[in-house]
Amino acid sequence: MSRICLQRLLILSVLSLGACLRSGAVASENIDAFATYLAPLFEAHCTKCHGENGKVKGKVDLLSLKSVSDISADPELIRDLIDAIDFQDMPPEDEPPLSEVDRTRAVSALETLLHQSLAKADAAPVTPIRRMNRFQYHNAVKDLFGLKVEVFSLPERMCREYDDYFQPATGKMPDRVKVGSRPLGKSQLIEKRLGGVAAFPQDLRAEHGFDTQADHLTLSPLLMESFLRLGKSIVESHDFNPANCKEWDTYFSEPKAGEPIEPIIRDRLRRLLILAFRRPVEDEVLDRYSAYVISLTREQGMSVSDAMKEGAAAVLASPRFLYLYDRGKDQDEAANRNHDFELASRLSFFLWGSLPDQRLLNLAEKHQLGDPEILAAEVDRLLRDDRLKNFCDSFPSQWMQLDRIVTSVPDPDQFPEFYYAKYRTSMDMMLEPLLLFETLLIENHSVIELIDSDFSYRSTRLRTWYGEKVDKKPDGPVTLQFERVPLKERRQGGIITTAAVMTMTSGPKRTHPITRGAWIASTIFNDPPEPPPADVPPLEESTKGVPENLTLRERFALHRENASCAGCHEKIDPLGFALEQYGPAGKWREVYENGRPVDASGELFRRHSFKNVVGFKDAILEEKKRFVRGFAAHLLSFALGRPMTASDSPALDRIVEQAAADDYRFHSLIHALVASEPFRQNASGGKALAAH
DSSP: OOHHHHHHHHHHHHHHHHHHHHHTTGGGTOHHHIIIIIHHHIIIIITTTBTGGGOBGGGOOGGGOOSHHHHHTOHHHHHHHHHHHHTTOSSOTTSOOOOHHHHHHHHHHHHHHHHHHHHHSSOOOOOOOEEOOHHHHHHHHHHHHTBSSBSSOOTTOOEEESSOOOOGGGTOOOSEEEEEETTTOGGGGOOOBOTTOOOOOOOOOOTTSOTTOGGGOOOOHHHHHHHHHHHHHHHHSTTOSTTTBTTHHHHTSOOOTTOOHHHHHHHHHHHHHHHHHTSOOOHHHHHHHHHHHHHHHHHSOOOHHHHHHHHHHHHHTSHHHHEEOOOOOOSSHHHHTHHHHHHHHHHHHHHTSSOOOHHHHHHHHTTOTTSHHHHHHHHHHHHHSGGGHHHHTTHHHHHTTGGGGGGOOOOTTTOGGGEETTEETHHHHHHHHHHHHHHHHHTTOBGGGGTSOSEEEEOHHHHHHTTOOOSSOOOOSSSEEEEEEEOSOTTSOSSTTSHHHHHHTBOSSSBOHHHHHHHIIIIISSOOOOOOOTTSOOOOSSOTTSOTTOOHHHHHHHHTTSHHHHHHHHHHHHHHHTTTTBOTTSOBOSBOTTSOBOOOOEEETTTEEESSHHHHHHHHHHTHHHHHHHHHHHHHHHHHTSOOOGGGHHHHHHHHHHHHTTTTBHHHHHHHHHTSHHHHBOTTSOOBOOOO
């Protein structure tokens, strides 16, 4: 029995405690309330599995809870309870549901208890120290030296632009764009880059998370050694030259005859170190680097250019460059200004995936970045900069888990048109939701359009795939022409019903409603289900031995008879079967191969009934605050490099509330996120940087 079991059994006690919470009785640890409501409930329903005879399922020991204060000491448990009741995961389907009044009262009571619990907590989670991932390292090196070529190829950058369509300063996406898919076409990796530079291995995406997560970004001795080699290979590349490096004269040009070498080297290194380390450089650090570079010119006879390259290679291998970190709070006010620099880095790595530029560092140096108006202006500036493409090349593909379509292989006999030449239609499919995301961001649409939009970007091949009659021939596999097209039917539009999502959540021959439901729960509502028990066999792909007249829903009903499966299926099956009218490769269908009609009806959160996917979208839109909250949590986790915890709940609620005032527009949501306490919090876990 897991923590979900505990959630189910605590509901009755929560309802009884609601009045006590509002009156403040729980805040004063009312022993009578615990004795009257909680203790009898635990004894009757819980302690057999959670405490008696040393039996502690789900790592929850209810016998250790001696008072209400013991419960309030576990904010994560309270947050789980709120989600279980608010999402109506509990009570289970075989139990009478809570009335709307009781459900609202219980959630309100728990939220009060959560706020009280967090107010007593010693400290909130802090932004953890973490290494740059491969994508960030590449961007940082490129920006540091103003490189006009790529440092190394990045297959994880899924969308390649061929006509420089991405110009956020215009606030408008072109109606036609030329793009390619890097992971699905080798030709997409043919680009101008530094010769002789080999990238370190791609950083893995955390489960239900991103490749920015700190616990995945460690630095082993072996990787440290590879960084040393990498830095030298960059500056020693024959392509690292004045033609490809805009900052060549700033760092590497030879001084004029008669100019003193030592002060020139020192000045160049000061600028390089400040930009690379994202903060003022201490004299002793500058002295150490200067002495090293100067010694190369004196003792080994190196030119200033070559000696500065050696110094630059050492900078690129420094932990101060490789790590994103906060220094924490200091009693000295001047030292506290470090937090402005930390905020500058946090902002630039969030939206640019790279170093803060000189303007951000200048504002940090003046101790001005914490001013709400100045910070908001900088957010606007970063959102209008071309480097915003780095955010679009990193966050949306991971949020939507689009890497899964790379390995999708619909059955060639069922879908022969999916394959052409040596390529697959998945290349076109992948780009559609990415271009929609970029458009909504650049044009500052409401993020609600991620669920239900009246336009999309599609290639000729993709339009044909969706059943349109198009006169033009499909493009070749290298550059694909995508056009902005209006959508006449609401069964299309948004990311959920794109061919990419439908294909990557299916098997070769049939749809996978469980996989689709889990994707909806994880991506759209940020509520990933627990992994299935190891002893539960999957539903067979083949229909051999299965009565021909059964629909997929009926086959799953047989599968659900396993008691250990029922709880999760109650939650995710309605989400997956809502999309059942899209076949294994995303094509619309009304009936199965056996002639039986497809049933896409269901109920969202046991509250919103729907008959088809349009009704399903309407149900999600009824719960749009829940979607926006989940989306904001994804964004904040990506930005901070850590999972969200119960202590982030109040901030997420405020972010959603602020974004709602502007119809949940993308920029307003990002502004609210950057202004939130978790984003602006200093490393000591204290309060966010105050306005000044």
